[in-house]
Amino acid sequence: MIALESLTCRYEGRNREEGDENGTDENGVDDVGTVAVDDVTLTVPDGEFLVVAGANGSGKTTLVRTFNGLVRPDTGTVSVNGTPVDEDLVAARAAIGMVFQEPRDQLVSATVGGDVAFGPENLGCSRAEIDRRVSAALDAVNMVGREDDRIAALSGGERERVAIAGALAMEPDHLVCDEPFAGLDDPARESVLARLRVLHREGTGVVVVTHDLRDVVGLADRVVGLADGRVVVDGSPGATLPDLAALGVRIPETCDTDAGGEAGRSTDP
Secondary structure, eight states, rough: OOEEEEEEEEEEEEEHHHOOOBBBBSSSOOOEEEEEEEEOOOOOOOOOEEEEEOTTTTHHHHHHHHTTTOOOSSEEEETTTTTEEEGGGHHHHHHEEOOSSGGGOOOSSSBBBHHHHHHHHHHTOOHHHHHHHHHHHHHHTTTOOOTSGGGGOOHHHHHHHHHHHHHOOOEEOOOOOTTTTTTHHHHHHHHHHHHHHHHHHOOOEOOOOOOOOTTTTTSSSSEEEEETTTEEEOOHHHHHHHHHHHTTBOOOSOOSSSSTOOOOOOOOO
């Protein structure tokens, strides 16, 4: 379980970035920076398919990056499985798999197999355990037998799947995907959706960050909507769609929004 309590995150103000230790402007007024996440309390149970939705700049990415310590809050606490993240970063990052919006930001090896093995290697797993995890992770994203493929030769959708496999090789309790469909064509998007659907059915918690619900609303158990760093919507997909539309989130024109239902993706006119 992921638990956030009274969480606030700020980006440094202009004067702090420029080296003013007092962090004040030319008039001596405290420059506290931009509040990205504002007093958020949230719990994500194991096995839940959660969508974190909001317009660009609403604080979604900053929020989920606190889950495993990639972003440290200014105030408040983050706990994973009952342990504060700042007390055990290794455990938090093993429990929370993170897939960034741009897969190239986290692909660190020249080959598929080498990249997926990177996480377990850093955990100190044995060679046999690494091989087992790599095989299982590649199977989960339908890329078995492609261990020697060059990352540079992969399509955007294939790179997304490798990034997911790399996170899965850590055997996390929750998989967090930040805008996983950005820039993907229809076949690649459907492939990633299919993998997320199977992972959720097999018991992995899934958190998808998005400004566009059309792909994932039918998979979600719950939707949390952010605006200006605050949680302003929290509920089932069917109950939250009208409020989410008002936040600038793209929603399907028509779909079955019951939890666990399969939603069709609307098309733009």
